Structure formats: structure tokens, C-alpha cells
Amino acid sequence: MNKNFLIGTALVLGLFFSSCSAQAEMPAETGTPAETEVEAMPTPSVESGECLACHTDKQRLIDTAKPEEADHEAESKGVG
């Protein structure tokens, strides 16, 4: 029984350490693609609180609006 227990424990430990060593080797094998992936990630979100604060405030948009350029086709006549 003890002998069987020892053999079983040794097998489990063997598997455990071999899997640990495999995991430890993985970054080295796939190092380059992993780095590329990190580089390809979108730029971290930039807060846009000020943008929304203005663009949700009707009065502020009215106050800060530049005079509109004349309609480009205002001088047109007839059906376009």
C-alpha cells in the first residue's frame, strides 16, 4: 500500500514538475509574438470628460460656435 502510495505520489509530482517546466519554457518559445501582440493593443483609453462636458451642453455650444460659413451653394438656382 505504502509502496503504491509512494509510486503514485512520485508520478503525480513528476507530472507536476514537468508541466511547470513546460510552462516556464513557453514564454521563451513564443516571446516574439507575445511582444508583438502587446504592441498591437489599442492605445490605452484617453479620458474625454471635457469633450463630453462641452458637447452635451447646448448653451455652451451656442456660446462658443463660430459663425457658419455661407452655404456653398447658396447662390445656386434651380433643382440640383
Add this chain to the structure above:
Amino acid sequence: MAPLEPWEKVLVNSEAFLATDHGELTCIECHSGTNVADKDSAHAGMVASPSEQPDVYCAECHEEISAAYPSALHSTQAGYWTTLNARNGNVPEDHPALDTMFNNHCATCHTSCGECHVSQPKNVGGGLFTGHVFEKTPPMTRSCTACHGSRVGNEFLGKNEGFPGDVHFREARMNCVKCHEGAELHGMTDATAGAEHRLNGEESPKCTDCHPDVADGSDGIEMHAQHGGGTTLSCQVCHSVTYTSCDGCHVAVSEKSGNPFFETQATYMTFLIGRNPIQTEERPYKFVPVRHVPVAPTSYQFYGENLLTNFDSLPTWVYTTPHNIQRNTPQNASCEACHTNPEIFLTADKVQAFELNANRKVIVGSAPGPVEMFLAAIPQPAGHADLASDACTACHAEGIRNAPIFPESHIGFTSDGCIGCHKLP
């Protein structure tokens, strides 16, 4: 349509927008700029229309559409150049002048993703639809008919006084994309990917996609059965009503403001049937409604003399598909309403003298004769089924090989019309 107020064009509905997928992105991720309170500093380097670069801003989520759309007609405007080049004769020396003209007057119709899905098109002043919420289906009157308004929009919505709107709109409240599906508009179908003109290639959408038993007359309607199995007449010949035509559009740049402008000499209502100027396997119809487009030999003379030297290469009365379909129309009320009714045919007397040559392929000799004449016409003999040529007049004008000479009433008829009365065995 009335332009939006400046503030209204850029007012964001944060509650609605932030609840959408696009709301998960920050403003700066798409529009660049800086997150500061001062307007000028915030807008420095801003990208107002990110979807002008769909490969950069849209493709990550909308890969297929972003790849296809740059070759779609709404993006390329290739149809403009197809007709411009034809009427110009493709003279290389004229291209700088035509490029300038195009950029001043035509390029505003180029459409980005955002101009259908989040804001009104720029040529009607732009402005967000609904607080920056993206619309999968563009709102018809603020998007589609905002550009396609003076002809298609007015016809479809019934805005031409005295003429009803299209039955598909009046009865079924169908909008544009019910027929013109996303794949077509995004250039993702065989006919639309890289198309050079909207009337090139497969006819799509096609009435018979939804009404398949009409073309061969198996729907039990005698008029459908009598008119050539869907190949003699386009559906609109019998089912559209009066629509808009225009004359003499000229473009220039204002001396006063420096802005480009146009002037159209005349706009009027017509319903005229002509010969099909673009008869192909996909559009085999012999007769179609024709609409006058406002081109004139001097339309672009502000930009240079003789820019349309090949003016006669294309008709000015063009193949059209009026968007005001009705089940019952004046011309399908009875046989005689069309047969023997010259009022509804584009005969030479209705074409201006300087346009006669351009429209020679479209002009109809005369209205079709009385129905009795068609019904009494002798069918072609069995041997004619194997004739390689359909040039009937080759034998029947002079009685070659004892062929019966056609009667005086047939003078002016052309060979391609014979089969309309003298059916093949």
C-alpha cells in the same frame, strides 16, 4: 430639408450614446484632439470625420464592409466619371479642367460611412442624427433622400404635387434599404463591387425578386402575358407615373463669394417612353421610361471651352426607373391608353434640335399601333425560328425570296420591333 443649427449639429446625447457599443470608445480614440476645456486647444489636430479612413477607424470591428466600401459607387463616384469621360471623349488635355470642376461641384456627393450612419451628409449641411448614436439603418429622409431628394425622394414620398407617392411607401411604409440592401450599398455584391456606373451589370434590385410570377404572366394578368415575358417593357413603363426632368445645368464659381454654384434652366414633369439606350442581357427591355438629365453642351464652359466635345455619345433622355410605382396608372388603364397614344412616347418632335443626334437611339418612331393590329398580325413561319438574323427588313422591304413586302402602315418601323406583333412560332 432645413439645415440644423450649428449647436444642433454637434450636440451629443451622452446617455443614449454611452449605452451603445461605439460609446465604449472615448471621443479622442476616434477624433483625436485633446481633453481640455478650451475649445481651440481641444480641437487642435481633431479628426472631424474619422470614417473617411474606414481602414483605420472602422475596420477593427467592421472588417468586411470597410474593405469593400472604398470601391462602392457612393465612395468612388465612378458613375460621374463614366459619363463625364464619355461626353468629353476622354481627352487627356481636358482632365485638369474637368478635375477642378468635379472637385468644386461633384465631389461633395462622396459619402463616408459616418455620413450615412451617424450624421447627415455634408452637402445638406451635415449634423448628427441622434446625438451621435450610430444608426445601423440610415434614417431615410435625413440620409438617403437628403441627397437623392429632388427626383427619387420627391417621387417616392409623393411630394410632386398631383402625383401619388410610391405604393411601396404609401401602402407598406417600405424605406430605401428594403430594396437597396446594405451589401449593394457597401459594394459587396458582384454588380456593385468596383462598379463603373449604377446601371452596369446585374439589375439589382429587380422587381421580380419580390414579384416573380409577374414577368412570365403566370399571375393571370393578361397585360403581363402579352408584353413579352418581361423583356419587352421594363416594369416602370406600365407602373410608374409622371416624374421630374431637368434642362441645362451650368456650373461656375461665384465672383462675389468665391463659392461654386449651379444654375438649372428648367425643371418640368414628364412621363415619356423611349427605346432602351442601354439594352443588355441584364436589362433586355426594348422600351423604358426616359428622363431628361440637365446636361448641355456648355454645362462646364466656365472651366474651359469644348469640354463636352463628344456630347452626342450619350443620350440626354436617359434610362430611368422612376420611384413612384403604382398598380394602376394612366397608361395601363386600357390598351388604347398606351397604344396609339403618341403623347407618352419620346418622338422626335419632343426633342430639342441640338439634342436629336445624341438621342437617336432613344427616340421612338411612333406610338405602337392599335391592339387589334397586333392581335391580327400573322405569326412568323416556323422556319424563322432558326434565322440567325433578326433583320426582318432585309427580306421584307423588297420581297427577297418571295417574302411578303410589309405594307405602307409599317413604314418607319424598325426590325427589332417586328417580333412585338409577329410572334415567333
